[in-house]
Amino acid sequence: MRKQYVIPIFVPHLGCPNDCIFCNQRSISGQQKMITKEDVIKTIDFYLENIKDKEAKKEIAFFGGSFTGIDVEKQEEFLQTAYEYIKQGKADSIRISTRPDYINRTILKRLKKYKVETIELGVQSANDYILKRCNRGHTFKDVKKASKLIRLYGFKLGHQMMVGLPESTRIDEINTAKELIKLKPKMVRIYPVLVIKNTKLEKEFLEKTYIPLTVVQAVETCKELVTMFNKKKIEIIRLGLQNTDEITDPNIKGSEVVAGPYHPALRQLVESGLWYDAILEKIKKLNVKVKKVEVTVNPQDVNNVIGHKRENIEKLKEMYTVDLIVKQNKNIKPGKLELKVLEKYPEFLEDYK
Secondary structure, three states: OOOEEEEEEEOOOOOOOOOOOOOOHHHHHOOOOOOOHHHHHHHHHHHHHHOOOOOOEEEEEEEOOOHHHOOHHHHHHHHHHHHHHHHOOOOOEEEEEEOHHHOOHHHHHHHHHOOEEEEEEEEEOOOHHHHHHOOOOOOHHHHHHHHHHHHHOOOEEEEEEEEOOOOOOHHHHHHHHHHHHHOOOOEEEEEEOOEEOOOHHHHHHHOOOOOOOOHHHHHHHHHHHHHHHHHOOOEEEEEOOOOOOOOOOOOOOOOOEEEOOOOOOHHHHHHHHHHHHHHHHHHHHOOOOEEEEEEEEOHHHHHHHHOHHHHHHHHHHHHHOOEEEEEEOOOOOOOOEEEEEEEEOOOHHHHHO
16 A cells, blocks of 8 residues: 655635634644745645655645635635646645535535545534534534535545534534544544634633643543544544644643643554553453453554553553553454463462462
């Protein structure tokens, strides 16, 4: 399988009619000015020069803002610029992200003309009350309509959802995942809400009318969502905002993050947590007091089984007095494990024989 590289081009707030309470695209993207055609060319050329694997699939992606809400002439200028690289064989596809209420047949025909392959919709929630509370400016009905049209026109559909929005509960987020699954996206992004500087949410946080999730709360909810999407074979292409100079620990100078469940390895925390649960479930089913177990997994799963900073090994030892030995075997399918008991504690009655 060819490796895939994404060439990200950020278009902050271009075409976006609303000021969502959690959003400051310039902070999130690190992009402080509106881009030009020359910026697009410069960015693409930079990435192409630094991609060593010339056989890899290269996708030009327009992120941020609401791409299909940009002035049509500017939109076509960007698309035409990216399309030239495809015609020259230097890139393979184009991806855009946009709002669900900025999708219609005319827009989709335009995107098709320039060989756009993937369209991601910023959904955030399936609960109309929460969408209104966050000043999204669209309803979930718009999401359903746009999703169906995107699939009808043969594009790959992606969804972006958020965890921890104001007044949203874990049940709301599980229901959002259920509703998205019904719309059959190929991929999803899951973003726990961070409080970013110069947003309405920062004002609510400072006034104590909004309390962000902790890292533990975000991880536990995301574990449920990841399990749901995995069962339906929907690819999770991102979990948590990308770590940058601006999106980093709130205690670091220059960070745009005020509060919220920031962690540089959030995805690993979630995936490691799922492995921990799976191992613990297998141990409990043994119905014996185990002292040492050996878990064998595919090499690509080893780090997550061990856990961030050996968290899973330490937690099993501390909470269940179980020593965990992790081995790897490339013949085991990714996501699967084999568990072997190496040592058991003696039964209580055996001590008195």
